[in-house]
Amino acid sequence: MPDLSALGRTAVGAAGAAALGLGYATLIERNAFTVREVTVPVLAPGASTLRVLHISDLHMTPNQRLKQNWLRELDSLEPDLVVNTGDNLAHPKAVPAVVQSLGGLLARPGLFVFGSNDYFAPVLKNPLAYFDRDHDRVYGPPLPWGDLRAAFNERGWQDMTHVRRDIEVGGVRIAVGGVDDPHLERDRYETIAGTTDPSADLRLGLTHSPEPRVLDRFAEDGYDLVFAGHTHGGQLCLPFYGALVTNSGIDRSRVKGPSRWGAHMRLHVSAGIGTSPFAPARFFCRPEATLLTLVPAPRDEIRRAAGSAAQSAGSSR
Template sequence: MRVAQMIAGLAAAGAAAASYAYLEAHSYATRRRHIILAGESTPATIASGQSTPDAIASGHTPAQHEHGTLRILHLSDMHLIARDSGRAHFLRSLADERPDFVITTGDFVGENAGIDAVLAALEPLTELPGAFVFGSNDYYGSRPKNPFSYLFGDSSSDGVEGRAILDSERLRAGLTSRGWLDLTNTVATTSVAGWDLELFGVDDPHMGRDTMPLLSPHTPGALRIGVTHAPYVRVLDEMASAGADLIFSGHTHGGQVSLPGGRALVTNCDLPATYAHGLFQWPPVEQAPITADGSLTLAHSATAVNLSAGLGTSPYVPLRLFTAPEVILLEVVP
């Protein structure tokens, strides 16, 4: 009798945890962070009274920036499929945030039918300037697998056997025809809200498709931004060495299933789980990644990484635990 009661109790606890994880996977949040650009003589100071600082500074002297705040909306890992009406509605609502620029770090879709759905959901945002790279799920559809297999290593060695080939070129054309910049292994420059942006990106490192583009010397006063889907250490090192002030990435889902308090177990790449999501300096310093709101100023010439926990999940495992889906509104403050 006791054994039966124990089994029933465990089953009830498991069902409750799964229900909570399903609800959390659909509880979309917008994180608000600030990066304050410091000059050479500016000391590292916390400008927030919160226990966990929430922004990182990098880069150039204030005299080079006489314009206002640059508002960048960071989207990642939407994994949209045709039936995701709630997620699509949330994406359409983000235009109300009135960002100056949109950066998307891949895994837009989870199936071919999701291409039209994501282009429609992003339509209000594609009225704004933006840039993007792709992730593996923009080239190949998801497939059923053991939902706990990711706990035992990254999935880069899984291959593409059994995965549907997606019409990635139709997705690419849909985005570029609306004016967004394709940063696949290339560079681009643009001016937004009075800021000169030097953008460069790579194709998905998780599939070994990345090739670092050749960059010109850093223009004084310009903001240099690196964009990658998967935050492999070698890619972050290369981008930081190339003089990136900011790096945007996704892929990890913040661990997707974490311990209480949001402590991730894995990143699905070689990045330590401590840095599964948040805003942090690269190379790392002895400071916890920033996962909530606030601001921090760092010393001159640091590189900041904004790593999104993403918005979606695999259609076969629509669960998140202690890692809510997110988009990030990052304000760069001169």
């Protein structure tokens, strides 16, 4: 006959551990903001070093003072360029909080694209749906993304939604292209399709959700580095295992941080800074911004990338 008292103690212990874990995930780690620093050898030989701050997935509501104060401090990193890959909003009155929190960063060169939670407010969802890539999408009421775009543009940040631009930052010549959010199937890559400028020091792509169909197109056109967000780094991760889901088409090994995509392109996925108000928890996945130091790539890698791009261009003719 089983020892009912032992079973009871086990159940109570498990419930207590679960409660502690939930408390840690919702009250502590969700607000344990951090800056991760990485070096990426991706520039053309002889190019100057470029410091890029990648921010994503703020999911801002007006009363999130801890997050807003931490964001204000990021300007002290003195990046040469700021890249914002979307999902800034989580409330219809959050635009002023986002703009004020970004503060001095808006006075620096900046590029952005929007994500699903810039366009639509978050809603309560069944968390098990994230394990099914083909689950029906549920969207809340529209958010004032147009006001946010106007505020960013007014301060000098450039909207890269279905646009290609040539810019120069810190003496580095950058060919940039971006698409609208693939998670909402708003991406129209054909509007920016074509081989990138081979004379640029850096060929940079922007997208909110890192969907393979879009990443493949960036790689085919010769982009060196693509920035994305959306995944939250998995948000709820397990020790020694990592993310349970990516909420996108990429594999778990690429859910956050730098990785390679194809023969020559690099991908950087931000683990993001916020969470949905309906899922305010992070576990083994701290909210983060990333400061990337871009340096020249080894010459043999440049030659391989150039050869691959030339082969791709030739096969497309």
